[in-house]
Amino acid sequence: MATLELKNLHVALEDGTPIVKGVDLTIAAGEVHAIMGPNGSGKSTLAYAIAGHPAYQVTEGELLLDGVDITAAEADERARAGLFLAFQYPHAIPGVTVTNFLRQAINASRKARNGGVDDPMPVPEFRKELLGQMDRLKVSRELASRYLNDGFSGGEKKRVEILQMAMLRPRISVLDETDSGLDIDALKVVAGGVKELVGPDMGALVITHYQRILDYIEPDYVHVFVNGRIVEEGGPELAKKLEVSGYEEWEEGKEAA
């Protein structure tokens, strides 16, 4: 079973500004964790740091995947080890179709798992898997031959992020504000797609400002994240409470300190 552990994780920007200030968190396969926090609390920085963005430096603490220290690993090594980040703002790659991109990404991971020797997924199997996942996630088949995220609507981008997750079969997924910009129907589909993947093979960390997405992906654990720290933890009921009372309680505390 996959486990991602954050131990006393501190993250700073390249200019040294501290953003994440000591986070302890363990996510195991089969679990859904929610990190909820106001804008500017450092949630996205935490997501980028987990995925290995070079602009975010881990200044203290460590990241362990299945007990192996990956704090110094490059983003691609982490991905091939089973980490996935669904981006809040996915980037466009003009000229590269969704199909080509996915095939190359899958084959890169397969090659890594095969001791560095090419082991491409047979094309018929790939196509069947891709079309099946697209239908399940209600992604229009026409998107398969479009350039990745190039001219996609906000909703299309988010669905294609989840499509990538479904195709790459990560063991721990981090979803950064996946609910933003989605209407309720799209949200249901996306959340349903994530829920199907969570199980013995995958755990998820859902990062969000609003409780809305959590109505569809029920979290097992909710962590309130303010000013770079987890300030309170609880079960799904905590999310509902936040929806009513907001983050003021903890933000005032920040000012007082």
Added chain:
Amino acid sequence: MAQTESEVVQGIGSDYEVKYGFHVPEDYFFKSGRGLSHELVDAISSHKNEPDWMRKFRHRSLDYFLARPMPTWGGMPSLHEIDFDSIYYYIKPTENQAESWEDLPPDIKDTWDKLGIPEAEKKYLAGVGAQYESEVVYHKLQEQLTAQGVLFLDTDTALREHEDVFREYFGTIIPQNDNKFAALNSAVWSGGSFIYVPPGVRIELPLQAYFRINAANMGQFERTLIIVDENAYVHYVEGCTAPIYSTDSLHSAVVEIVVKPGGRCRYTTIQNWSTNVYNLVTKRAVAYDNATMEWVDGNLGSKLTMKYPAIWLLGDGAHGEVLSIAFAGKGQHQDAGGKCVHVGKNTSSVITSKSISKNGGRAGYRGLLEVAKGATGSKSKVVCDALILDDESRSDTYPYIQIDENQVDIGHEATVSKIGEEQLFYLMSRGLSEAEASAMVVSGFVEPITKELPLEYAVEMNRLIQLQMEGSVG
């Protein structure tokens, strides 16, 4: 599809030196001394047993070459470092041309096998010409095309066997004194392709010529003449490679094309010279009423390339397209581009240029769009995009536009972008290495051009780009 994809992947581990940069021993029928002179021009003409008019044409061209100053634009400063005295201007590797690969000397046959030409001929080509140093050593055209009256010959044979039609067009599209390097080619030209496609004949599979330099300090000066008659169609593809030497070689071709009313010619180049080759080429086509001319020009190799394929849209309703990719790595300068000149009414043209520079390379677009007085209703669009992969590299854009007619529709767009850290991170977060991610961004950048190529060449182009990207990062 699966097979070609895996071929692409297999190619990534190798490099230029192993795949193309090798050379084999010289055992030649004739090799001239170094340097350029009227005696040399005489020797070439005698070897070829040419008519007197051609001998005179060569001598006059040499005078033009010697009289003209070197250009002071384009490939500066390296253009002025060419040592014309150290070049071998004419090498005849075999006494006779072969019609079977088996009839070639073993070293030369091995070279073509390594480059995959005989295999490509079997799979997807209608005809092949293979030039080694100065002469076309192998030439073949599918029999049914010969039966339809198609001529696909090396240019020397065409002069011997079809002098009338040859003389009608030779040097008429690119005059011998057009520019210094066209004059040089006109003086010492040897080899190249001659194609005549009769009215209404459409050649569905491409004709390919492959140009190989083997000797050090070689000068290769092929001369190509293509005549596409009314409502006919041909797709001609050329590729080229050379060994890696510490001294420079020179490639200076002249390509003249005539597309008659309703005809269509597509000319695709995948230029992959080693990085010690100067590549200074003049290419020009004329298109008559409702004819279409397309240049697809990929420049990946060479030390310096100066090449601006041109289309003169002489007839009403003629259409021209130039698709140009220039890729400049360490020590390379690609001064590429295209020219379209609108003379006929309701003519249209599109120039699309994509340049990529990395590791201190310099790639650019230099182009001319001209609309003559009276070319009413003309439309043109020029798009030039540059991608710069690091801070050491450089991109230049020189878009010359001259419009002498009011009733026209002209568009010009230019973009310069750097490969984004965020784009790379996004792709790497999906498991692609930094090199794979960069190659993917670059392949996507040039996709509007590679998608125009037949599958085999698109795969080849992508593979070459991936080779170029090897070692460019991390």
